[in-house]
Amino acid sequence: METKVIFYILAAAIFGASVLAVSCRQAVHAALYFIVSLLGLAGLFFLLGAPLLAALEVILYAGAIMMLLLFVIMMLHTDRRDRELYRPPFWTVPVLLSLLCGAALVMLLARWPQAAELLPSAFFSPGQFGQVLFSRYWLAVELVSLLLFVALVGALYFGGREIKAARLQPGEGGDS
Amino acid sequence: MIVPFGHVLALGVLLFLTGACGAMVRRELIMVLIGVEVMLNAAVLVFVAAALHWGQVDGQIFALFIIAVAAAEVAVGLALVLAARNRTGAASRDQFSSLRG
Numbered sequence: 653m654e655t656k657v658i659f660y661i662l663a664a665a666i667f668g669a670s671v672l673a674v675s676c677r678q679a680v681h682a683a684l685y686f687i688v689s690l691l692g693l694a695g696l697f698f699l700l701g702a703p704l705l706a707a708l709e710v711i712l713y714a715g716a717i718m719m720l721l722l723f724v725i726m727m728l729h730t731d732r733r734d735r736e737l738y739r740p741p742f743w744t745v746p747v748l749l750s751l752l753c754g755a756a757l758v759m760l761l762a763r764w765p766q767a768a769e770l771l772p773s774a775f776f777s778p779g780q781f782g783q784v785l786f787s788r789y790w791l792a793v794e795l796v797s798l799l800l801f802v803a804l805v806g807a808l809y810f811g812g813r814e815i816k817a818a819r820l821q822p823g824e825g826g827d828s
Numbered sequence: 829m830i831v832p833f834g835h836v837l838a839l840g841v842l843l844f845l846t847g848a849c850g851a852m853v854r855r856e857l858i859m860v861l862i863g864v865e866v867m868l869n870a871a872v873l874v875f876v877a878a879a880l881h882w883g884q885v886d887g888q889i890f891a892l893f894i895i896a897v898a899a900a901e902v903a904v905g906l907a908l909v910l911a912a913r914n915r916t917g918a919a920s921r922d923q924f925s926s927l928r929g
Contacts, residue, residue, distance in 0.1 A: 656830045663839045670843055670866050674850030679858050686862055693869055700836070700876050702888050705895075709872075712895055717865075717902050724906045725858055728913060746852035750845040757841045767834025771877070776885045784885050785892070792889075796896045803900035810907035 655773070659699060666692040679725045683718060690714040700771070704778040836877035843870035857909045861902065868898045 669689035676682040690713050697706040761767045785793065847866030854860055872891045879887025 659831045659835075663835075667839065667842055667846070670846045674846055674854070674859075674863055674866060679856060682859060682862055686865065689866070690869070693873060696873065697876055700880050702876050702879070702891070705872075705876060705888055705891055708892065708895060712899065713869075717899055720902060720906060721858070721861070724910065727910070728858065743849075743853040747849055750849045754841055754845045758838055761834045761837055761841070764834065766881075767832065767837060769833050769881070770830055771833055771836070771880050772883065774880055774883060776879070776888060781885055781888060785889050788886075789889055792893060796893055799900050800896065803903045807903045807907040810904075810911040813911065 655699060659696070662692050662696050662699070665689075666696065679728075680722065683722050683725060687714050687718050690718065701773070701775045703775075704781050833877065833881045837874060840870045840874040840877070843867075843873065857912070861905050861909070865898065865902070868894055868901075 666689050669685045669692060673682045673685035673689060676685060690709060694706040694709040694714070697703075697709060844867050847863045847868075847870060850863030850866060851860050852863075854863060872894050875887045875891040875894065877887075879885060879891075
């Protein structure tokens with residue numbers, strides 16, 4: 653009974669924070685609302701028996717990814733707000749299409765017999781998680797490491813070109 | 829955990845559609861990225877719920893991979909946003925209309 657109440661409170665908080673994150677006019681506010689949504693999701697993962705993922709959600713997502721996003725927002729310092737956001741003809745079509753899609757999916761879920769089953773209160777320990785991760789999915793781990801390396805090279809390529817351009821800009825010609 | 833499986837899936841659907849709306853409606857590139865992040869989080873939530881429902885840890889492992897892919901996507905996406913901004917001075921996605929180098 654307790655966990656049920658906690659689940660619905662967390663679900664309401666996550667949904668509200670996500671809606672605010674998507675619709676907020678200022679980018680910094682949107683990023684902070686998204687961090688609130690991520691913290692709620694971490695609590696929900698803990699409730700759903702994934703303590704390691706809850707910790708990783710806070711450390712990786714809220715800690716690393718969102719800090720990167722916040723720093724880039726501060727670097728861009730866009731003072732202009734999205735003025736055209738709330739003009740009705742611009743957003744009605746996407747929102748209507750999403751509502752239609754969501755209604756269809758929820759109706760489908762209501763008809764599915766497995767959706768009414770109650771979730772068990774199981775718990776996957778980090779040791780269990782790591783054993784399956786590094787035995788059955790070792791190839792996927794290597795692929796993810798390769799992907800992260802490629803992303804690093806790509807980010808350095810774009811960022812490095814930008815630094816070179818900035819260095820060339822003040823003086824004429826530059827040294828290299 | 830006494831909540832039905834369908835309620836967690838419904839929360840995932842709502843989150844995913846919220847993110848999709850954000851990615852479609854917003855014009856600043858950063859906000860489009862935040863919408864995509866909300867969508868990825870909805871996918872992670874559905875994977876974790878499925879892992880619990882079927883009692884297998886594989887869903888949680890795929891959730892971990894989704895988080896790693898999101899990190900790579902954000903790194904490259906933000907580098908592209910910065911490069912595009914420095915080249916054209918624009919931050920709205922409608923102003924990037926030419927693919928010339």
